[in-house]
Amino acid sequence: MPPDRATWRYRPRRGFWRTKAFRAGALITLLALCGLVILALVREQTGTEGFLVGLGLAVLPVPLLGAAFRWLDRVDPGPWRNLFFALAWGACAAALVAIIANSFATRWIATATADPSSADHLGASVIAPIVEESAKAAAVLLLFLFRRRDFKGIVDGVVLAGITATGFAFTENILYLGNAFGEDQASHSGGLASTTAATFFVRVVMSPFAHPLFTVMTGIGFGFAALAPPGRKLRRVVLPLVGLVCAMGMHALWNSSTLFGAYGFYIVYGGFMVPVFGLLTWLAIWSRQRELRTVAAELPAYAAAGWLGPAEPFALSSMRARATARDFARHRFGGKAAARAVAEYEAFATALAFLRHGAYRSPGATGPGPDFAAREQELLHHLWERKPVAAPALLYAAGATGRMWPPPHPGPPHPYTQHAQYAPHQHPHPHPHPAPYGRPGPYNPYLG
Template sequence: ATADPTGAESVGATVVAPIVEESAKAVAILLIFLFRRRSFTGLVDGVVVAGFTATGFAFTENILYLGNAFGEDQQIGNSGLASVTAATFFVRVVMSPFAHPLFTVLTGIGFGMAALASRRQRVRRWLLPVLGLLLAMGVHALWNGSTSLFGPYGFYAVYAAFMVPAFALLTWLAIWSRQRELRTVSAELPAYAAAGWLAETEPLALSSMRARSMAREVAGRGYGPSAARTVGEYQAFATALAFLRHRAGRGAAGPDFAEREQELLHHLWQRRDVASPALAYAARATGRVWTPPPYIDYGGYNPYKN
């Protein structure tokens, strides 16, 4: 468009690359969102899926950049710390390994918020992922164009003033979202304990990362790796059950709620003999004792009574 190699390179890095790369990574998130919808339930899922997608992209891109830099050094005879390879490694691997995950996590957050929306909120379900993608493109463009936009020290200015604080903020958001999901587990699973599908000690054990980890370790030490995997599967199914019930309370569960609920309960029942004792031990060891909230009546909740 400019017939100027320097200008073309700047436009390619600042405009073309963010649009193409973030769109490509967003497609991967979209496919999981559409075809593994049951496993895509909120912000944490969006952050994790986007993080893995972007990390894989960055891994591949770093190999290409380092390979090109090494080839350039071989041609001009550079070596050591003054080489192009060393400079590329420092900038891409040491200083900014989180850059691509940071960009794409914004898209993942958009999809995660869309997953939390009810089926009636169709505009929100489509608008939020698009907004997240646009933010990802904008931040990516700011990062790529920092030097051309703000001079030779623009990279360091953007890195210190924007990228590091943004990374810290997103890290806090991921931790906060995880704690919020654990509170959802604690609030929703007592209904199933009251119905007899879970032991009384399990809801709060399953809402503690420490207790969950301890339960897997106890099962693994006592009965081997397969038992630890069984406990992990039990925890995953119980968490999915809690989120399903939470979505149902907000009108976002869909018409297959009862079928999906019974399916998850069936998976739990198959693993209960192995997982329940380990979770009970972890609950006692971590001091987490279950008592039903006094303001919720679970007495009549047992639609699956045998």
């Protein structure tokens, strides 16, 4: 019996230890154990009441930071499972490693030097940045190694590193805010001048981006490594290490700001952290625009071959046009299901553009890889299935947003308007060129 084309996916053969079920089970078990241990440690230090207060206050910036990173990733959104893994790793595994390693190192330094005060300063300014940034970087490294298809460039590195750091900051804020609440309870103080309010203002209001900002440097290093040509293996090792060292240096500077005098914190915050935050924000947005330019440059080849309408590359390279297409489909073609079909079409088309760019246009590209044809076949198949809804929506969006297209060359009617009921790999088509997998279809053999 032939496979069900509606649910077909390209799945390369893998060993048992690399199967999705094995990996998912191992990761969930590991993260769950880390979560239980970190929960017990934090609750032991803060007390039950302090833990609940810290939890309630620490959760406030998480949705805002998560929404900001997800917005940045809207051009080619990565799978939710990667984001959940990054968040859980930061909140559970990285936080657990940091608490245990920082405590052990600080006690060892205090014993060796017989000076607890200097041990605390050294632990905060040297030990903590090295341990914490290394623990957070491990999540980005794992995704870079085992989810390589989802790790395409700088934006992916920024998003995954930022989400990991958001989870880490969440757990750390529970600890700091819970301890601050315990101090206030012990001293019977309260009001706006309380330790809890001051801690909340510094960590949640003034600098919720601090940990994400540090770890984003590591993510940028991995992002540049993902863009490196296949033959440049040294770059793939050196660039992430450079990013990690920058993250450690920024973290050390931030933790040492109180040692620079009464105004040291404000000098570092206003003179360094805010400008660097603005610079990295610009870099992330520029990288997102670069992704849209890649879509605009690669998809016209598929439009010329008949897989896409002539207006679609222009609409798909504009976030405004994409949103307009989804709204049009929602109101004209059946509500949320139609809008979801258009959103999936946009995601598959973007993945197709990046696949072609990586094979032919990226620096050092040597041509299609061994699984290029199968992956291209899969993406074109999913595009074709959603074309009856997505094509008119994108056509409308291109005109409504002013992203017009060149007039098509005279010729026979476009394949999906004349034979929309035929999937390109199932039935003959009026186009004479062979499809990429050997059957007749609207495919141009000169795409490569």
